[in-house]
Amino acid sequence: MSEHPATGPATGTYRIQLRGTSDSRHFGFAEAAELAPYLAALGVSHVYLSPVLQAAPGSTHGYDVIEHDRLSAELGGPEAFRAMAARFHGHGLRVLADIVPNHMAVPDPPELNGPLAALIEDGAESPYARWFDVDWEEGGGRIVLPGRGEPNYRRFFDISGLICLSQEDPEVFRRTHALMLGLVAEGLVDALRVDHPDGLADPRGYLERLSDASSGPDGPRWILVEKITTGGERLPGDWRCAGTTGYDALGMVGGVFADPDGERPLTEAYVAFTGGGPASFDPVEYEARRFAAEHALRPEMSRLLKVLCRVLRVDAGDGARRADLQAVLLELLAAMHVYRAYVVPGEPPTRQAVEVLEEAAERARTRLPARLRRDLDLVVRLALGHEPKGGDPGDLAEFVVRFQQTSAPLAAKGVEDTAFYRWSRMASLNEVGGDPSRFAIDPEDFHAYCAGVLRDWPATMTTLSTHDTKRQEDVRARLAVLAELPVPWTEAVGRWRAWAPKGSPLEPDLEYLLWQTLVGAWPIAEDRLGEFLTKAMREAKTRTSWLDPDSEYEKAVLGYARRALVDEGLTADVGAFVAMLEPYARVNALGQKLVQLTMPGVPDVYQGCELTGLALVDPDNRRPVDYERRRERLARLDGGGEPRDLDDEKLLVTSRTLRLRRERPGWFGEGGGYEPVRAGGEAARHVLAFRRGGGEEGALTVATRLPAGLERAGGWGDTYLEVGPVPWRNLLTGEVHQGPRLEMAVVLAVHPVALLVSGVAE
Structure with missing residues (x-):
């Protein structure tokens, strides 16, 4: 019998990267099903699955679909999928499935894709010609595949191995969505995430068809779109969806924990290091x-x-x-x-x-x-x-x-x-949906953003890490500290640059990125660092690229990185610098996590990031997750054990907040409200606080920001929050604090964050 009914509003999701390969990294439907008890205990409402349809042989991510009418055999096939869905539902969890309407794979051999094979055979006369966006004039009535000339079909970005679909055609929509919509109708899939709607001819029309086709007796399904908004861009208000997958929230949360005073000195340091590199993006x-x-x-x-x-x-x-x-x-x-x-x-x-x-x-x-x-x-x-x-x-x-x-x-x-790998003034800002020129977010702007989300898209997703982020959330939290310590950073990176007697073979921007990467992801093994640097320099496309690699330059770069990792003096210096950052990085990591989990929208936890997330860009962030370690830690915390390290603290924040959202969905949904709570006292600028819920009942989020500056100022002193004259219980410590004035030195004595609830019995 279900402990938590699989109904009601979405309150939190957990993203799982399925992998159908036959090696040790295999993670299919059966393995995902085994997580049901843990994810229910963690507190989420939905399990958010990467694509589940039949992908190209050897696919490591599932976005290269070759059959829309078959569940992936490598992941376990239909029986395993049904068993997984039943297991999730039995634990009160619902299924959010990732669908890929924009493209299919051009596999090797291409005949593995049936519609594409028909297109190759019959050209423009094929009944499948309407499926794909092909320039028939360019190919003389035939499709031109990779390796046989310039591809004459619209590709996903510049990837010739992915051919785009014409979803504006009703038959294409029907044929490519029949299986997934059947799973929705059967109750095996509860919500949908749409990959890259910006590639479609008519995103609005597509979402109207999808919403109509997937709606049930209780109304529309929860549908999210992987839409990346930049700058002041807004999601079109007439789209039939609940919102985006949360990259806008990622940038706002990270920005409010960055010190704006660090912009000028870090810009000057970057320009000096690169020998006159651009001062702006x-x-x-x-x-x-x-x-x-x-x-x-x-x-x-x-x-x-x-x-x-x-x-x-x-x-x-x-x-x-x-x-x-x-x-x-x-x-x-x-x-x-x-x-x-x-x-x-x-x-x-x-x-x-x-x-x-x-x-x-x-x-x-x-x-x-x-x-x-x-x-x-x-x-x-x-x-x-x-x-x-x-x-x-x-x-x-x-x-x-x-x-x-x-x-x-x-x-x-x-x-x-490309550009994100050419200008590394502050690598934590070079994130999907982000703007490297926007250094920090003022708390007032953050509050205004949250109010807008609650008003316009209350069921949108929020996130801090995804399978596409350039670096995971706690790498960014650690790098954000550099904005508060620009002088120690500049001195350290100067020492490291002088480490090699013969100098560095790296381009200046790449070398500056290397040192930031070492600091952000430390400790890091050679294979992981080498993978990242290879991707970084090829994406930059200045000295080498994916299409035209310069093997000598790449060999020199990787050799330099390898020597850096085995030099005891250098690694000791890097390790000492990271150790100096760690107390402040801890504050940022816990603060951004609590804020993301309690702000308007539905929070997503990317696989494994309930503990410290220090992975870099894919494929690093798709490595297997040690779930047994997470189960053991959660069980110990639930048994009354005190947090022993940052991993435990982050798991405590994540589980207690997700459980509260599940138990009190009204506090965090559209009707729950959002009220900034402004601090008073000498260190007021170091507090970020807001209330969710209404009346005398509700939750109060309290987070510390700019911790190095707080330490330099001598701590909290008389800093306080004015709240209601009721008792407030901290779900992270069990302590009860009596309002109306909460002293920050007391409330944040154990952890740098607090999740307080009022009007709720013990």
């Missing part, structure tokens, strides 16, 4: 976007230009005119600071879409010669769906869609997968 982003457009995404840019020329009736032989339009497209797309504008053909553009394109045009205008500015205005009008005189509506509609399906991968490849 903007020029790096621009050059990286241009690089991606001219290289990685050249086929997509060429196809977009061809459609534009068709709209404007530019003759194929008019090379000069085509070159002008190509320059305009390049500059406009390079100037966009968001993924796409969400213009729907045949509909007036939204105000947000107009703002996005007009702002991009203003930036592009400064980089174009005066003679092309009229063309720029024309292209912007077309991208907004304004039809030219005598134009073909079908051609215009294709341009509108294809422009957005080009801007989205350009943002991903140009910024996250």
